[in-house]
Amino acid sequence: MITRFAMTNAWNYRRATNDDIVELASWRGAGSLALRPHFHDESQIVLVLSGSRAFRIDGATVTVPAGHAALIPAGMLHTPMATPGAETVCLNAYVPASRACSSLRIINVGDRWRSIDEISPKHIGEIANDTLSREPSRPAGCIDRAKLGTALTESVEPIGEIAASFGRSREGFSRMVRRELGVAPHTFRLLARLNLARQLLRAGEPIAAVAADAGFSDQSHLTRLFRHTFGTTPGVYWRD
Structure with a gap:
């Protein structure tokens, strides 16, 4: 199982004990924070258990509702947007870029988990593999x-x-x-x-x-x- 988090109205980071996961971060609070645009050296899996997350990516607003996971590839600029209102519970898992696809993906994971503490490294690996299986071919002539x-x-x-x-x-x-x-x-x-x-x-x-x-x-x-x-x-x- 994933190390138990102290759930507060702030981002709570933890080192991962699994070699396939670099780091974990949890959020529980009313809505979620707006942050500056940034990217990561790792691919980021955003797993929303309740509420929602929203990001500005490539000029569009991408919403991740409860029961869904988003894969934000390493190096992709994204702007977390404030989502005021209902309580949001979210787990971010940062995995090596090679463990996930290189394009934005949102998948339906259902309501398998009642709390973050029920999510294991194996579950995160399954989500990463699912996004890899949906990887599209890269258009010819596209700038790297x-x-x-x-x-x-x-x-x-x-x-x-x-x-x-x-x-x-x-x-x-x-x-x-x-x-x-x-x-x-x-x-x-x-x-x-x-x-x-x-x-x-x-x-x-x-x-x-x-x-x-x-x-x-x-x-x-x-x-x-x-x-x-x-x-x-x-x-x-x-x-x-």
Whole structure:
């Protein structure tokens, strides 16, 4: 079974003991939080037991009602939207990108579970496999979003030089990145640094060191952006 969560009106993160799951996060509260646009290095399975979740993805609103699971692929920009009203109970499972499909998927999982504590790693694996079985073929000539993301995060070169490697002007490259990744190149790099901070915190690195290693000006700078993006502070995340 999954480690028992203390359910509060906040995102509650836990490390996973299963090799196929990187991390778990639970929410129980009136509606759910609105957060800044972001992406993850892992694929995110959003499993809603009651209430609903809503996201802004590729210019459209995607709603995940109770009894459904959404698979948000690694690297996909998404904006969690506030869903005021009825109590929402949700489990996020972050799994390696190779364990799930590379396109957005929403599937009906029914009402098999009454609480998050009844959901096992095996259940999460079944959901990931279900999304993989529905993976569509990639259209010919489609720009590889992963290649763009890799170029922006693994290179320390200025944006203009990266643009030239794609055969684009700086302005043309910025338009392409906005179209394919949803944000400007510099914003994408900032979100990648936040994901790096998350990895370092999971590894147990002190918060001040994480802020420096991930390229933030200081701990308070990291804390402010981390809270608005992931719904918790680095201190709370690190302790969990």
